[in-house]
Amino acid sequence: MEHILTGFSILIDPMSLAVILLGTIVGVLVGALPGLSSSMAVALLLPFTIYLDPVPAISMLAALYCAGTFGGSITAILINAPGAPPAAATAFDGYPMAQRGEAGRALGMAAVASVIGGMLSLIVMVLAAPALARISHSFGPPEYFALAVFGLSMLASISGKSPVKNLIGGAFGLLIATVGVDLTTGVERFTFGVPELYEGISFIPILIGLFAIAELLAQANVRDKVLERISLNAIKLPSVTDFKRVWPTILRSSGIGTFIGILPAEGSTMAAMIGYNEARRWSKNGDKFGTGEIEGIAGPEAANNAATGGSMVPTLALGIPGSATAAVILGGLQIHGIRPGAYLFENQPDLLYSIFAAMFLANVVFLGFGLVGARLFSRISLIPRTFLWPTVFALCVVGAYGVNQSMVDVMIMLIAGFAGFWLKRYGFGAAPIIMGVVLGSLVENSLAQSMIIFDHDAWRFLDRPIAIGFFLLAAFSLFYQPVFGWLRRFRRPRSAASKGAK
């Protein structure tokens, strides 16, 4: 308790407070701009933190991380251009809502769901970090393979379009993920002698292309008729009824996000995808997802922010980064001569609680920022498209180029944009493709690693209880609908009377 108080006392120190606020605001802005991700912003700020004391330095980076994950949702909702990969799932329902003139409601929900997810994961982190670190430590290649199989089992159902088309889209995503040098054989695949493709196709240009450029092309197809602009609706925040409806979704997604975040190297993007899919699975309006359901925003947003808290667990407790941004923050600890691990927990608990406090404050700040900003930003959805979309295009090109300062990435973005536009016209959604790309290398590499570890005997997966658990979940996810449907049909004659009474 004493350590917690000492930790939180950094919030009184004006210097620390100032850099945490700075980190939060920079985080929201950077997160919102497509192509600029929080991991990049943290990496660029890192060397400058050597001029600060360790506690405010790490606090600033942690606050930036939290806020950046939220920031991505703003552009995802307003212009269908997810500012960062974790916000991809937010665009599925957020953008249709904005188009319907409910941008404020969508943005407000994103802010609230993000904050609840982020706070819950922080509480879990404070209470149980060392215990949770043990879970993340027990995750090896076989467990990751099983988790990835579980993720892939969602492909058919992740968007409301035809399951067959979803599977084709997912397979296409997996194919994209095979480009580059294979981890276990060192063989170059589909690189065609382009050195930029050697480490695989970058995810961000694909994301920008599939979402923003594809939408831009679709918009170019629409004649700009004078729309009825009821600005009052657009800046309206979500109502209490909305919150009552999404409450279970937020809780579920916070749990999923915290868990996925704790797993080393699995970050917010996967958490958001799974959070979205589970929100859809358990929702009464599951079939309306993708057309602007508010649960479709709460699901991924609570999950991806919960994953930021979760990913700090293995980072601090084991020195194994829980996500790409956490890996950079790990570098930040090292710059200040701080070694993560059990040592940190035993000898420097104050620092630990300061990081919690900073992330906590960041959540509070971007809640305010998000709610006030929602009324302001939502006006973007009222800008006539003839002005809006050319600006978006410029933003996209800069974003795609900026990641690696490479024109190849701009080409990838354009190709992905045309492909996405064309695929959309024929009923293929972006969701399964993104899911395939995210899981592709994980499923392949973890299987290859597992097989070497198991001396090429696949039965030895049965020695790993966690893996078996995920295989069962995957089976459940694939078969629960037909099985439940069958059970219901079987039981209907007997339970018809009680149902009729309802």
Added chain:
Amino acid sequence: MRHWMKSGLLMTSLATAALAFSATSGADDFPSEPIEIVVHTSPGGGTDTTARIVALATQAQLGTNVYVQNKKGGGGSVAMSYVKSKPADGYTVMAITPTHLFTMLRGNSPLDIDDIQGLARATDDPIIVMVRGDSRYKSIHDLIEAGRAGVIKWGGTQIGGVDHIAAMSFAKAAGMKVSFVPFDSGAEFAAALSRGDIDAAGLNISETRDQIAAGDFRPLAVMADDRMKALPDVPTLSEKGLDISFSTVRGYVVLKSTPKARQEILEKAMLKGMESDRYQNYLKGIGLDETSIEGAADWDSQIRRMYKAGQETMQDLGLAQ
């Protein structure tokens, strides 16, 4: 913050002074323009972070802006072709790692070993043969025996990277059979080792100091010429008659045709910058010490030795041309 602004002000005034000076004195006023350090990865990660700190430390010495340019791709070949496209005037410095050397060995690389000249080394982290604390391999001898009788599952990073080449060079020299399991990062295969998924791994002290102290990991031998200060009781492979020396090194090079005088100015500034408390503190944070820092002569010869050692192994593995 104030500190930062102050040094920022100082920097700008120094830079302006340098600029003013260059306008009057003409020819050899190197450096009068910003210097870029080309890194082969995205921002974040050890090579990039080290380069950024070295850049800050060096610019304090030179009074001119030093910044990091990320050119990711092709195992360093995108960075190398970028450097090749720049004039050899000392304003473009490249950060290199063993990865660059092995990319050269694969062939079709934009630069070759003879095109570069070492300036200074920033980190040197020898690879240590490590097993789990409760492993039945008590010494490097036990491990070699087991590898001769059966197969050792060995963890490292990607195929063709320094971990892989080091493991395979060791296996060949000792006559062992090794089944190599590649992972994405050192932290991942360190975790795999402690779970018992793999039998042995080549790890750095920076990643494992706490586990060694706690007895979770047992270091069997160091792939270096001399014993490490941090592990005085652990033998080197060369003591055991195996001439295997591999290390996760990061250092800086320029194109060979860069004027000698400019190379010396850069070397001196980098070495002096790395003496600063900030850089030393960073080294300490990543588990290293001042022995990591080395000047042009030793660093350059280390690059060439590692290139040669990699060449033989890669030819055996069918990776080199």
